[in-house]
Amino acid sequence: MPDFSWMAWTWQTALFFSVIGALLLVMTVLAVLFPETERVGILRIPTTRGDRLFISLLGAAFINLAWLGLMGPDPVWALGLSLAYAAAVFRYV
Amino acid sequence: MKVVNNRAWFLVLPVFAIVAFSAILPIMTVVNYSVQDTFGNNQFFWNGVGWFQDLLDPSKELGGRFFDALWRNLLFSAIILAIEVPLGIAVALAMPREGWKVAACLVLMALPLLIPWNVVGTIWQIFARGDIGLLGWTVNRLGIDFNYTGHTLDAWITIIVMDVWHWTSLVALLCYAGLKSIPDAYYQAARIDGASRWAVFRTIQLPKMRRVLLIAVLLRFMDSFMIYTEPFVLTGGGPGNATTFVSIDLVKLALGQFDLGKAAAMSIVYNLIILVVCWIFYTVMTNADADRERVEA
Numbered sequence: 414m415p416d417f418s419w420m421a422w423t424w425q426t427a428l429f430f431s432v433i434g435a436l437l438l439v440m441t442v443l444a445v446l447f448p449e450t451e452r453v454g455i456l457r458i459p460t461t462r463g464d465r466l467f468i469s470l471l472g473a474a475f476i477n478l479a480w481l482g483l484m485g486p487d488p489v490w491a492l493g494l495s496l497a498y499a500a501a502v503f504r505y506v
Numbered sequence: 507m508k509v510v511n512n513r514a515w516f517l518v519l520p521v522f523a524i525v526a527f528s529a530i531l532p533i534m535t536v537v538n539y540s541v542q543d544t545f546g547n548n549q550f551f552w553n554g555v556g557w558f559q560d561l562l563d564p565s566k567e568l569g570g571r572f573f574d575a576l577w578r579n580l581l582f583s584a585i586i587l588a589i590e591v592p593l594g595i596a597v598a599l600a601m602p603r604e605g606w607k608v609a610a611c612l613v614l615m616a617l618p619l620l621i622p623w624n625v626v627g628t629i630w631q632i633f634a635r636g637d638i639g640l641l642g643w644t645v646n647r648l649g650i651d652f653n654y655t656g657h658t659l660d661a662w663i664t665i666i667v668m669d670v671w672h673w674t675s676l677v678a679l680l681c682y683a684g685l686k687s688i689p690d691a692y693y694q695a696a697r698i699d700g701a702s703r704w705a706v707f708r709t710i711q712l713p714k715m716r717r718v719l720l721i722a723v724l725l726r727f728m729d730s731f732m733i734y735t736e737p738f739v740l741t742g743g744g745p746g747n748a749t750t751f752v753s754i755d756l757v758k759l760a761l762g763q764f765d766l767g768k769a770a771a772m773s774i775v776y777n778l779i780i781l782v783v784c785w786i787f788y789t790v791m792t793n794a795d796a797d798r799e800r801v802e803a
Binding site: 419420421422423425426429430444445448449458459467468471474475478481482485486488 | 511512513534535537538539541542544548550552554555558559562563775778781782785789793796
């Protein structure tokens, strides 16, 4: 095993990308088992489940940044808000 | 409802491995740096969301320069769009529709698009100089005190004129393609109705150019929002910080000051903004294709 300490990885970064990686993996498996169908929601554009995941993740990034900038470093609320946003995206977009 | 079989995506796994090494791992590194601080010597210290907090707070040094650069960048994008889009439409409308002049026009229009950014920057850097540049010399001889290295307004004018010179052709060519796709029957009908030139433009040409205009606006916005080379060569971000756009500031922060944590946080936020615009662009493009297929089917 080569020495990767010079890259200064932290477990927090690993956790962050593990969650995203796991999400992608789950969505891929789901897409194979249950092929994705496009549908048109409130944005008036056809989206698949993968598109909705992308919109959710991108929106979550902005929600977290906005919360940090306006309210301060309290990730619980921002994460909760992101989850609610993601649920809304998967339901209505 | 259309069922999409995505299994063919597994064939791109080898490409994924290469992209992981050249793009995904570096992005992960940036995220990793953004939550740490370093004093050099490759020693890193955990800083949590501290850099992001500084970045999003305009009263802090980091946030102040980020928002300044961001507003500057948005103002720049707004100005060049406000000039290039109407100008591009006007040029497209004035271009010939048939004969050898079409080819001549297209080649002439495409020329500035083929010149690399740093060369464009160099051309204008010399062209606008008061001592050896034709433009700068002429303007100064007309009695106007023009000095793009010293005056903020002059620097902005030079950069904007340079961008308009470089990229209006793109808007014009896109609009021209949109105009060419309008069947002659529309114009004949308009002539029979005795429509004025303005009415033809308003009710036939502009609606038919809507898609290409949207593409042109998004393309120009993204490009101008990410602009680096031309202002870097022309003004280096000066005078002072007057033309320091986000990308220039980012390079100063990352490579000039070697503040990897701050620069990583800034580049993530910068990237997220661009990602949103890219997504809109992609959505518009793919839906335009889908619309065309529907029409043709």
